[in-house]
Amino acid sequence: MNIFSICTLCGGLAFFLFGMHVMSQSLEKIAGGKLESTLKKMTSNPFKSLALGAGITIAVQSSSAMTVMLVGLVNSGIMQLEQTVGVIMGSNVGTTLTAWLLSTAGIKSDNILISMLKPENFAPIVALIGIIMIMMSKKKKRQDIGTIMVGFAVLMYGMELMKNAVSPLAEMEGFSKLLVAFKNPLLSVLFGAVFTGVIQSSAASVGILQALSLTGTISYRMAIPIIMGQNIGTCVTALLSSIGVNKNANRVTVVHMLFNIIGTVVCLAAFYGLNAVVHFSFVDKSIGAVEIAAVHSIFNIVTTLILLPFSSQLVKLAKKLIPDSKEAEESVLLDKRLIATPPLAVSQCREKTVEMAQGAKEALHEALRAIFDYSDKAVVKVEEKEQLLDEMEDQLSTFLLELSAVSLTDEDSRTVTELLHTISDFERISDHAINMIEIAQEMERNSRSFSDSAKADFSTLFAALTEISGITIKAFTDNDTDIAVNVEPLEEVIDDLTQTIRDKHIARLRKGECSPELGVYLSDLLINCERVSDHCSNIAVSIIQIAKSSMRSHVYLNELKAQRSEQFIGTYNSYREKYRLSA
Structure with missing residues (x-):
């Protein structure tokens, strides 16, 4: 083995990791929102969690990515630590699929159909089909499928390069002497863990071991502890990702490490204990790529079967290793x-924006009730909601801007655009709720109240405002354009109501039935009501325009008001009749 073989090995590893990365990213895009709906099915049932963990890992082709995902979800409070244990175990089982795919490199047969299973034979065909799909298809989903196929072909080509690069090792005397050291199981475990930790991919380290096994120099005695060490080494990615997270998220990584370390200790003790008694005949025989995939699967399945009944104990142990701090x-x-x-x-x-929407609606409704039924408790509630929504708006907008910079599917890109357009409107609704309750607070402090006529008018206006906020939030939550189209006609009715209430107040002023000071309160209240309905209109327009893959909001509104379709006029008249002011 010369310098060129080492370069080929490095190149093969690079192709392998790049192919895995490309394939994993495209698989995530294809999975799309299914990842979210799948994670929502997480329950206390450990078997469901196990199956879901395996399924998602197969989808994204990386147990490390799955664990990093869990760290992020727990750190955000979206998932509980207890929910992740079964998922982590399932993830370790799901990741064994890659080893089985790579084991096809060792297939030897004169049969054409069987020979086509070898990567060197089928990978070019897969790559060609993938390139054709990328270049010829206009649909993003088909392009992503093509990218998966190309990524898979590159991965398999990298495996083939590594296999060819290490083949001369079988004839090297120095390599044979080096392998003697790996007859020490503890050293083998350490080597597997360190090597996997360095390249941060158990799939790649297993692939390299499978490539080495094709030289016929790797025995079961050497391979079994290395494979177990590789499972420990794959925790490094999650360990690095857990830097700077809260203690509960750190415990996710601890659970992952405990699973692999305990599994390694138990399985090694069982294997060498039985070997001391039974003396397995295969221990010193050479191991093949298929057998390595089998050992990898057996280790993870057996460890899962042993530790699954003790999931709660793993959580308790993780909490003992990382105890809660006194500081919040x-x-x-x-x-x-x-x-x-x-x-x-x-x-x-x-999900978080929907939480914002519900919070904005609750703050608004609380403020509207306080106008005629004031209480200090209502003020505190609205202020707390408004402060929370301010913080959410800041964090969400920053997160969404960073998210918009990465590669997204067309659907996800539209969603991000919609959220960026709507979060500020939800936050502003809560600001107007604060303004309204401050008006109520000042009127209470000065012992002022509106006339019965003004109260009746405001009751009608508030009912319309309650409905427009309700249908806007429902349209956004359900992403329903049929509901969203009802917002604009109601917004026009609210504009008409505010103008009529303003005109009636001026008439009362002229008759001396109302004081100028109350006029200031009334005017401020009407302005805030108008602004809330405007923000509801903005949200509804965003929902409709995003569905049409367009963001020309002003053009849409101008066309809507200019055309005055029968549906628009009918809805407008219906709302105008419903919210008619008394004479």
Whole structure:
């Protein structure tokens, strides 16, 4: 083995890691919102969590990525530590699929159909089909499938390069002497862990071991502890990602490490204990790529079967190793580690924006009730909601801007655009709620109240404002354009109501039935009501325009008001009749 073989080995590893990265990213895009809906199915049932962990890991082709995802979800408070244990175990089982795919490199047969299973034979065909799909298809989803195929072909080509690069090792006397050291199981475990930790990919380290096994110089005695060490080494990625997170998120990494370390100790003790008694005949025989994949699977499945009944004990042990601190930890709205999985990050951003929408609606309704039924408790509630929404708006806008810079599917990109346009409107609704309750507070302090006529008018206006906020939030939550189209006609009715109330107040002033000071309160209140309905209109227009893949809001509104369709006029008349002021 010369310098060129080493360069080929490095190049093969580079191709392998690049192919894995490309394939993983495209698989995440294809999975899209399914990742979110799948994670929502997490329950206390450990078997469901196990199956979901395996399924998601197969989808994203990386147990490390799965664990990093869990760290981010726990750090954001979206998932509890207890929910992650089964997922982590399932993730370790799911990652064994890669080893089985790589084991096809060792297939030897004169049969054409069987020979086509070898990477060197089928990878070029897969790559060609993938390139054709990328170049010829206009649909993003098909292009992503093509990218997955190209990534898979590159990965397999990298495996083939590594196999060819290490083949001369079988004839090197120095290499044979080096392998003697790996007859020490503890050294083998350490080597597997360190090597996997350095390249941060258990799939790649298993692939290299499978390539070495094709030289016929790797025995079961050497391979088994190395494979177990590789499982420990894959925790390094999660360990690095847990820097700077809260203690509960750190415990996710601890659970992952405990799973692999305990599994390694138990399985090694069982294997060498039985070997001392039974004397397995295969121990010193050479191991093949398929057998390595089998050992990898058996280790993870057996460890899962042993530790699954003790999930709660793993959580308790993790909490003992990382005890709670006396100081309260700062809460995180959305952990930036989630950006590594864009579809999941987009779904979580939408979830948080829906929380903002509900908070804005609750603050508004509380403020409207306080106008005629004032209480200090209501003031505190609205102020707390408004402060929370301010913080959420700041964090969400920063997170969304960072998220918009990464590669997103067309659908996710539209969602991010919609959220960036709507979060400020939700926050502003809560600001107007604060303004309204401050007016109520000042009127209470000065012992002022509106006339019965003004109260009746405001009751009608507030009912319309309650409805427009309700249908706007429902349209946004359900992403329903059919509901959203009803917002603009109601917004025009609210504009008409505010103008009529203003005109009636001026008439009362002329008759001396109302004081100028109350006129200031009335005017400020009407302005805030108008602004709330305007923000509802902005949100509804965003929902409709994003659905049409357009953001020309002013053009849409101008066309809507100019055309005055039958549906618009009918809805407008219906709302005008519903919210008619008394004479």
